[in-house]
Amino acid sequence: MTKPVIYCDFDGTITESDNIIAIMKQFAPPEWVEIKDLILSRQISVNEGVGKLFSLLPSNKKKEITEFAIENAKIRPGFKEFVGYVREKGIPLYIVSGGIDFFVHPILAEYAPFDGVYCNHSDFSEETINILWPHECDSSCNNDCGCCKPSIMRKLNNPMGSFKIVIGDSVTDLEAAKHADFVLARDLLQEKCVEWGINHQGFHTFFDCIEEINKRIEVGELTC
Numbered sequence: 001m002t003k004p005v006i007y008c009d010f011d012g013t014i015t016e017s018d019n020i021i022a023i024m025k026q027f028a029p030p031e032w033v034e035i036k037d038l039i040l041s042r043q044i045s046v047n048e049g050v051g052k053l054f055s056l057l058p059s060n061k062k063k064e065i066t067e068f069a070i071e072n073a074k075i076r077p078g079f080k081e082f083v084g085y086v087r088e089k090g091i092p093l094y095i096v097s098g099g100i101d102f103f104v105h106p107i108l109a110e111y112a113p114f115d116g117v118y119c120n121h122s123d124f125s126e127e128t129i130n131i132l133w134p135h136e137c138d139s140s141c142n143n144d145c146g147c148c149k150p151s152i153m154r155k156l157n158n159p160m161g162s163f164k165i166v167i168g169d170s171v172t173d174l175e176a177a178k179h180a181d182f183v184l185a186r187d188l189l190q191e192k193c194v195e196w197g198i199n200h201q202g203f204h205t206f207f208d209c210i211e212e213i214n215k216r217i218e219v220g221e222l223t224c
């Protein structure tokens with residue numbers, strides 16, 4: 001269990017802020033705020049909440065919303081170097097995101113390829129945007145995650161077991177963090193890691209992430 005595998009969140013982790021929130025602020029009617037608060041306080045599931053949020057947006061705004069999301073996204077410092085570092089070390093890097101394909105893939109394109117990019121899908125064929133969930137919870141998870149990070153981790157984990165590193169910031173990472181061997185956390189996720197006694201370290205940039213992982217490789221805690 002010393003071979004690391006990294007599961008990295010997208011919104012608010014690779015990007016500096018949450019793209020769904022930015023899209024809603026720009027395009028949704030005011031009731032989106034109430035839905036967002038219900039998701040963050042975990043009164044409704046991420047799956048239900050995100051579906052409701054996007055149903056507030058007309059499909060004919062696809063081009064405008066996509067362009068806005070891509071232009072608005074700011075990549076956290078050090079991400080490019082981080083991708084280079086893990087590639088050089090041969091550490092698998094999976095992007096696991098509660099975000100939506102129409103902005104996740106174009107924003108990540110210049111850093112690709114990854115070992116895998118998992119996110120929710122979108123359908124613009126009806127009057128309002130419909131979110132599709134190709135990575136729903138398996139039988140071991142009943143959180144109605146939407147894009148279920150622990151289910152993806154179970155599916156990808158090699159039979160020998162790997163040292164699972166989760167990098168994230170918020171509500172979509174909580175279940176993943178519980179299944180991790182080590183978490184690099186910021187914001188709400190960091191607070192929860194403290195509260196739940198999860199093995200973690202805070203971070204601000206991906207340079208911090210490189211340092212934390214490299215430290216463990218140098219002392220022989222991790223091998224790659």
Ligand code: MG
Pocket residue numbers: 009010011012013168169170172
């Ligand atoms: Mg996030």
Ligand code: ZN
Pocket residue numbers: 136137138141142143144145146147148149150151175
């Ligand atoms: Zn789940």
